[in-house]
Amino acid sequence: MKILNAKQLKEADNYTIQNQGITSIELMERAASELFNWLHSRLQGANVKLHIFCGVGNNGGDGLALARMLVKEKYNVAVYIVNFSEQRSADFLVNYERLKEMNYWPEVIKESNDFPELAKEDIIVDAIFGQGLNRPPENWVANLIQYINQSKAFVVSVDIPSGLYMEAVPEDTSAVIQANHTLSFQLPKLPFFLPDTGIYSNNFEVLDIGLDMEYITQSDSSTYVIGKQEALEMYKPREKFSHKNTYGHVLVVGGSYGKIGAAMLSSEAALNSGAGLVTAYLPKCGYQIMQTALPEIMVLTSKHDEYISEIEFEVKPTVVAVGMGMDTKPVTKNAFRQFLEVNTLPLVIDADGLNILAQEQDLLEKLPSKTILTPHPGELKRLIGAWKDDFDKLAKVKAFSKAYDLIVVIKGAHSITVYHDALYINTTGNPGMATAGSGDTLTGIIAGLVAQQYTEVEAAVFGVYLHGKAGDLSVEKNSYQALTATEIIDFLGDAYLDLFSQA
Known part of the structure; x- marks a missing residue:
């Protein structure tokens, strides 16, 4: 609409x-x-x-x-x-x-x-x-x-x-x-x-x-409201004669000592959104945790026990989601920089990935076209500077998007996906989703959709919709207060099914 x-x-x-x-x-x-x-x-x-x-x-x-x-x-x-x-x-x-x-x-x-x-x-x-x-x-x-x-x-x-x-x-x-x-x-x-x-x-x-x-x-x-009808029009059905490689491979790069859960949430969300394969790239301290908690996820580790010290891998992912729980230690910043110097894969960047970009803004020039950024208000302010009001914020984000050819998801009660002058306003979601790890799940969902050959804009817009709808369906059976990021992931299947409901 x-x-x-x-x-x-x-x-x-x-x-x-x-x-x-x-x-x-x-x-x-x-x-x-x-x-x-x-x-x-x-x-x-x-x-x-x-x-x-x-x-x-x-x-x-x-x-x-x-x-x-x-x-x-x-x-x-x-x-x-x-x-x-x-x-x-x-x-x-x-x-x-x-x-x-x-x-x-x-x-x-x-x-x-x-x-x-x-x-x-x-x-x-x-x-x-x-x-x-x-x-x-x-x-x-x-x-x-x-x-x-x-x-x-x-x-x-x-x-x-x-x-x-x-x-x-x-x-x-x-x-x-x-x-x-x-x-x-x-x-x-x-x-x-x-x-x-x-x-x-x-x-x-x-x-x-x-x-x-x-x-x-x-x-x-160039301003659109995204409801069920608009989301359904983006949905890509699965083919009968397909296999896991048909639906892409997500590499989740994140985690640090005490924050392995962030990478876990993104990895599980990517898988539940429909990605065929998911590999997590973690510091060594996360290996046993991830292998035990999520047997469907493959795991690679950096050399450092507690932080990601380099981002090097031999697998061939379709898309990389990076930043969740990663920290901003100097060694990690350097690893992120070196990765961006050689990377040509589509990216979804969240959390500490955004914080590193804000601290070292020359890295913005190294991002591939249509890289997806998913900042909360504090991260957005660090990226683009302060704004007078919401209309000024939108103007600044549009200018930022055009300057670097990026897609920016402004997270909030009505998350807005911005690409150049286009605004896509989401209508799903609720106050219960203001909870730890909710953003990590969104990053995983969007990356999972990119892996399935949704365009970057479609993946961001559709991913935000599914994320919010999963949260809405969860609170119908629980409450705002008890909603967790894990429950958002658990209700992703219901969010897909809801696209085809008549209610």
Whole structure:
């Protein structure tokens, strides 16, 4: 699913109106009908007070049309015009008149002493500002937003929480609606997925208002949301007449004294993701541990007992995953450097591999094209430097990706895979996955997919999806608190099977 910016969404509205032979007010009626159906299906005529706050633009017009439908169904509705401007959109005015024709007159709010009484048992519909907002609301409107947030009532925002921008982080964080639920028209919005802005809506849902799919399909967007359908389209089925070598060979390079578990998790995850063969390259202290714990994994060792002192092997892997638990001792740094000098294999780099790259950034020039990096926020900051906010972070990662031709997986609640200007936003995963070893499993999964001839971008995007889905399926039977990296691996098979489920 694509994500469009504010300009493109406005163009999509206009294209739909022209191509489908409808008026803008008819398109607004579609949007309001979807809002009404969502609310009505849940309230079923319940005697609850509904407060609808409408701005004077098209977002407010949506709110007024919704109010008319709710009043017609005898709901207990109070409607307020948030009069922040004397300029009103044409469609707002049409719906304002339609509401008055029902002998229903909205209250007009012009300043702080006009604020209505709100109870925590009420429902608030926020239709003050839409996606076109690009400046802070004036003081009394900011005060109204704070007043709504403090009411503790359940808040439903129309399209986007008021006060939130489409392509920037608000400077005044108190002047943004804290929505319990956002009903987004046709497509989700980028701010829903970023830590700095996603906090303003606990949940969101996309309502199909019939925007023209031809425009959306042809629109020049490089930002995508990855759900089950998108993941299924990437899936490669197995052939009947195949063998283990058909599905590639992953070499996992990592581990140090006390941290052999990191390499174990990556190795097991690579195997469970479908790789035909997996070899672990460890310091000598890890040999017996790995051979005992994971009999399916082949093991090679470095000369040093506690650290990797060289990376030399005679096997012929398809891909190398490197860095997990490896440490950054001088001898290990030197081994990593010497390996990169001669390596031509695809790479997936995590953990201490990333830390070494951050410390010795000339090594970035030695990475093969489309090397996959999987940093958590701290590792990312060491690689690219600090950022002002999430939009600045994305800009810096795009520039970094283009400069070195790398794929970067920004790990987080909605992990984002970045390749040049393209963003792939993941929709699986949960807070339970903030646990030791979770990143090691992701590295192994991605490497296992590269071994199976997925392109590097596909492997990163699909791997992030499977990793998150395995975590989601695990917590359904356990809990956030008890989720472990080993359980993520255990549920990888279920994540694959889920691709074909109808639920």
